[in-house]
Amino acid sequence: MTLSARAPHDAGSRQDATVAAIRSHHGRIGRTVADHALTVQNAIDRLSSPAERRDQLLDYCVTEVLPHAEAEEAVLYKAAGQHDHLRLLVKAMCDEHVLLRGLVDRLAAARTPAxxxxAAAALDALLRSHLDKENDVLLPALVDAGTDLAALLEGMHEILGPDAEEAEGGCACGGCGCGAAEAYPADGADGTGGADELDVRVLPHAQRHERIFATFAALAVGTSFVLVNDHDPRPLYNQFAARFPGEFSWEYLETGPREWRVRVGRL
Structure with a gap:
């Protein structure tokens, strides 16, 4: 009797965990492409060749983004297509995958910086919109239709992401729906066991970035520190995007005029 009473709750928990894992993986894919696209544009703005940055974006698309899209078509979209009211949505999503592949080809064939x-900007924009539709329209529709996503996607790391096994067992900081990926703990987040604030205003300028990157390197996944600076650290964001694409979060807490505070997290 006890087991049967718990079954609906357990099924609902597994369903929620699976949806959270998919959205978490979507977030990582979107952030990584956005960071690569930013570094491409930064290279162009500096009048240097964007070829190396373009190749990094291409490699990520070929090894991660396109296999993810193919796996979705084979499993998620196929399941959604079995419902009459979702077939037009599935067709539209498949059409966007065609556009996505075309933009990857366009990026590969691009020769001039322009x-x-x-191509990088168009790819980034399309992927952002596409992932939002999957998160906000397709996934809720599949849940409402009664699709058991946990059973359907068991072992499908192309869709669930690399942390899926941890999510099935509990908290994987983005896979279990606990909100840990968004609510970073304050104590010990800088790797020292103390406060999570790094005030670089007291440091010589030549030492600031080295200290910031060292603090980030010491973070565990799902933790963060608050950077305090005397100017907008936007150039530092560009460096993070180049060095850690998709692996960090950046949230302004205060924006001047005398003090800038940014929460930097490891994802």
């Missing part, structure tokens, strides 16, 4: 920058 062509590279345009």
């Amino acid at each position: 062509e590279v920058g345009g």
Whole structure:
């Protein structure tokens, strides 16, 4: 009797965990592409060749983004297509995958900085919109239709992401729906066991970035520190995007005029 009473709750928990894992993986994919696209544009703005940055974006698309899209078509979209009211949605999502592949080909064929920058920006914009539709429209529709996503996607790391096994067992900081990926703990987040604030205003300028990157390197996944600076650290964000694409979060807490505070997290 006890087991049967717990079954609906357990099924609902597994369903919620699976949806959370998919959205978490979508978030990582979107952030990584956005960071790569930003570094491409930064190279162009500096009048340097964007070829190396373009190749990094291409490699990520070929090894991560496109296999993810193919796995979704084979499993998620196929399941959604079995419901009459979702078939037009599935067709639209598949059409966007065609556009996505076309933009990857366009990026690979680009020769001038303008062509590279345009293709990278278009790819980033399309992927952001597409992932939002999957998160906010397709996944809720599948849940409402009664699809058991946990059973359907068991072992599908192309869709669930690399932390899926941890999510099935509990908290994987983004896979279990606990909110740990968004609510970073304050104590010990800088790797020292103390406060999570790093005030670089007291440091010589030549030492600031080295200290910031060392603090980030010491973070555990799901933790963060608050950077305090005397100017907008936007150039530092560009460096994070180049060095840690998709692996960090950046949230302004205070924006001047005398003090800038940014929460930097490891994802």
